[in-house]
Each structure stands twice: as structure tokens, then as C-alpha cells.
Amino acid sequence: MHVTALSGGVGGARFLRGLLAHIDRTPELHGSTVTVIGNTGDDITLFGLRVCPDLDTVLYTLGGGANEQQGWGRADDTYAVHGELTALGVPPAWFGLGDKDFGTHVARSLWLGQGFTLSEVTARLAARWGLPERGVTLLPMTDTPVETHVVLDEGEGPHAVHFQEWWVRLRATVPAERFVVVGMDRAAPAPGVLDAIRQADLVLLPPSNPVVSIGIVLGVPGIRDALRGTRAPVVGVSPLVSGRPVRGHADACLAAIGVESTAAAVAALYADFLDGWLVDDADAGSVDLPGVRVSARPLLMTDVEAAADIAGAALDLGRTAAVR
């Protein structure tokens, strides 16, 4: 079968790793292909280099090179470049970039500077991480540079900061007034994105942030329409357990757009195209949306096996949703 998934960073990447593990352990799924449509709203130019945090987290996690403790960045990385930049008085990034990670960003910036599109650059990076051999295609949601900015009001009138500054430096503690996606008005889906949704056997929404990850992908003109129009069932996995995000600050993001932090409220954000919704046992019975089949099970991705079980449950839900 062909699965297409939207994805943000750590949560999405770990779910996708579980999906691949589930495919590996399930003979009848062998030969399946997975297309991942990654959020690029977190993208940022740091030290003059283009950094794509969510795409990189997917690459590193699926490729076995991620730093498991922090979720993003490279395992066993060193920090010589960052140390030298600090010695030179270059203001530090809000998150530490390791030397191996710098290698990715130097290569990406080099290739973008040579005129390759972000799709082409991402395909090259995916090859380095062995994704094609595993049947995985990683597509950026768009080749147009877009950046999520956050409008804040810290008492001196509203001002905007890059999403990464709000998320990492401010740890989302300053309430967001709203999100502005710079560049989205002229963004088009990257080549292959709409076809991947239209031609999928199943579309999955991993437990990524519904506002600043999935929500940004859905904002690319044409993607939401494709989800509404696809014949494939669309199954989502709730990013909230008992109203709290498993990881990250989804609650702060939902508050900014005036949406309650519940599995039901998140499902409602997707109501126009959602066929199945997987929630945690803690939220069983809390979601009742017309046309949406709901299933409950433990949703904590404590390890790859647990993530594989969740992915398997999402596939099961897709199968039952398809035949309703």
C-alpha cells in the first residue's frame, strides 16, 4: 500500500519511525511506500545557513542518526563550530547546532545557492539517510521559503518573533497572539505533494502539533483541498493525552488560535477531511464527530515498539474507515 503522511518534527518523526517498524514486522505490508510531507514553517536562516528543523528531524530519526535524548539534532555531535562562532561574538542560535548538523546546513545552503529547489535538496539529503531504500519519499510541503512568525504582546505592544525564538528561547511561555506564516501567500505545494495525497491508499496525520506543524502544512494553498478530495481515508493520531501535549507546547499554540486543548477540539480542526481519529484511552468517549470513526488505545510513544503499535492501530483504523 501507499501511505502519505503529513509531519512536523519530533512527534511526527517518531511516529513515522514506528510506522516503518510496523511495516517491517508485518509481511503483508512489505513493499509499502510512504510519502512524508514535511512542515517547513519552522525553517530559519541561522549564521547565514538555511536550517529546516522538521525535515532534518525526520531525516535523522528515520535514518538512525538522531539525538534520542533531545529528539532533534545528530547523535554524538560536537560543538566546535558553534564554539568558534561564540568566540567571534556571533549571537548564538536559540538551539545548539552540532558540527555534524552544520554539515547538513552547509550542504543544503550550498545546493540552494546553486539553484536546486528545496525538494531537490531534500531528496539528496534523504539519499544520504537511506530513505529511498526503505520506500520513503520525504517532500517539503513547499519549495517556497515560508517562515512561521509569532505575534507576541509582552506589554509594549505587539511584535513578532520567529517561531523558533518563541518555541525554544521563550519556551512558548509568552502567550502567542497569533501566528503569521511569512511567504505563505505565494507558496505552492512542492512537486508531488498533491499527487501523494490524491493517490494514497491512506493518509496519516501523526501526533504532530496541530497548529504550528500540521496546521502550517494545511495552510499551503491546495493541500487542504486535496485532503478533502482524496479517496483515501484520512486518519489522525491525537497529539494530546488528557488535554496535555505528549511533547512540546501544543496547548499554548491551540490557546493562541482560540481552540480548547482536547483531543475532540483538535479533531474538529480536521473535521472537513478526517475519517478516523485515534485517541488515548484517557480520552476514550470524548470525541464525537459526524463521519469520523474514533478508536482509543495508549498513545505514549515510549519506544519504537510502542510507536509501531500506534502506527499499526492507525492503519487498522484506516482500514475500517475505508469500508464504512
Place this chain on the structure above:
Amino acid sequence: MHVTALSGGVGGARFLRGLLAHIDRTPELHGSTVTVIGNTGDDITLFGLRVCPDLDTVLYTLGGGANEQQGWGRADDTYAVHGELTALGVPPAWFGLGDKDFGTHVARSLWLGQGFTLSEVTARLAARWGLPERGVTLLPMTDTPVETHVVLDEGEGPHAVHFQEWWVRLRATVPAERFVVVGMDRAAPAPGVLDAIRQADLVLLPPSNPVVSIGIVLGVPGIRDALRGTRAPVVGVSPLVSGRPVRGHADACLAAIGVESTAAAVAALYADFLDGWLVDDADAGSVDLPGVRVSARPLLMTDVEAAADIAGAALDLGRTAAVR
């Protein structure tokens, strides 16, 4: 006193380190200032980052951060970025760039991209290496990007490669037909360069390559005229001992411009502005140029102390040349 020196890479940097050591150990020279006019013809864009090998070698050597074994690059460096670029299939550079070194190039490229001139960028880098505190100002010869290319004929007609490719990858084994300095026609001396020559008490030519280091600096429109016109004595240190370069491939460079590899022939290249010429004992008596006072001593810079002695001898020669 104020000394102005032209400089290439390793040879120039080690001579300048000796000069500073000599100033430090000589009470009557305390308070002296040194302006270094660095060759930028070796500059190259690698991995999308702007690398200035000669300026960096001067910075690292004077700042105590150079890799003493190879002469250029940073001491105790690691190679994680380069390793990742290799894993990504990016063609390698002709010389290994360490991670700390990458920090320099990332910062330089960032600042150049922000619109700072190479002079301004170099001043920032010099501050990190403590040059101002030591009375040293490092100026690029020009803020205009220039690159020395080498015309080769390997049997299939002439073609040109970047100087670094000829020097490092080919180790100057393929005979150079000639050198072309791309961009030199529109280059102007960087701010302060001409004044540093005009207002110096002494101008020094370290034992840098006479063709691709000193020769390139002399090619910047205005610099040679300033050397001819300055009231300061101009003293050079021969880069050849018994006709052989102490380091590097000066002989191959001289052959390309049809000049004999001798201390006398190199001095003749500078005859229009040279007042003093320091040669090795092995070359004593071999140089006889009108208006040029010649002195002989050992010229091998075996350690900082030896380089300081050579620098001291160059200062002495400047004093006697000044009173002739």
C-alpha cells in the same frame, strides 16, 4: 615605530610572529605598531563559504591558534563538518577544513552576506585573535573579491584552475603557463592600505612567495606606486635559500613568469622600490642591485626565536638603508 608588511600565508605569518617576538624582547621597540597587508588572491568559495587562506593563516599564527604542523588551519581541530559533507557526496575541498576553521568561514560569509566589507570582517576576526592589543592591524589588500587562477596545459590545450587547486591538489607539479588574477582589473586597495605604506617608518616584504603572494599584492592598482613613492625604506627577506624555496613552490611560480629561482632574480622583481634585501648566508655575494643594500644571515625560520632574529636583522637593514 610603525612597520607595514605585505604578507602571504605561512611564510609571511611566521616571519610576522617573529617580528612581534622581536618587538616584545626589544624595549626600545615597545609601542611599535605593525600593519599587515594580506594577500587575498588565494581566496576561494568552498561549500558556499568564503575562505581567505592567507588572512586566516596570519590571524591564527599571530593569535596562537594555528596548526603548527601543517602551518595553516587551527590547532587541535576536528573534522565532523567535512565528514558530513563527504557523506552527503559534496566534492571535498583540496584541503581539509576543520570544524573550528569552519566557524571562521561561517562567520565571515555571514558578515559578508550582511554587507560588511572584507576589511570590516577581517577587523572583527582580528579582534577575536587579540591583534589590536598587540598593535597589529591586518588589512586585506583589497575589498574587491579577486582570485588567482592558474593557466595549465596538461596536453589538451590550456585551461585554468583556481590557484588552490593547482597548489594543493596538483602540488604545483603541472607547469603553470601563467597566472590570471580574476577581478584584479576592478580592484582598489582596501581602506588604509596606501596610507599604511606611505606613512610607515619601514616597509617589510616577508619571505612570502614573490609571485602568487607578494606579486599579487603588488598587482593591486596603486600599491606598487605607493611603495615606489614612500619615504620609508623597503626591506625584503629572500624566500629562497640556494635557489630553493624554504617552503612551498616558489620555484614553480617563478618558472611560470620566466624568472630564475635565485635570491638575486627575486630581488630584481622588486628593484623599482627595494632598499634592502636580506639573503641567506648561502646566497651571500650573489645579489648586486643598484640602490639595494644587501645583508646575509641564516634565513631558516626553525622556531619563533629564529624568526625573531631574522626580523631583527630586517629592521637593522632598514635602519642602515634609511641613512644611506
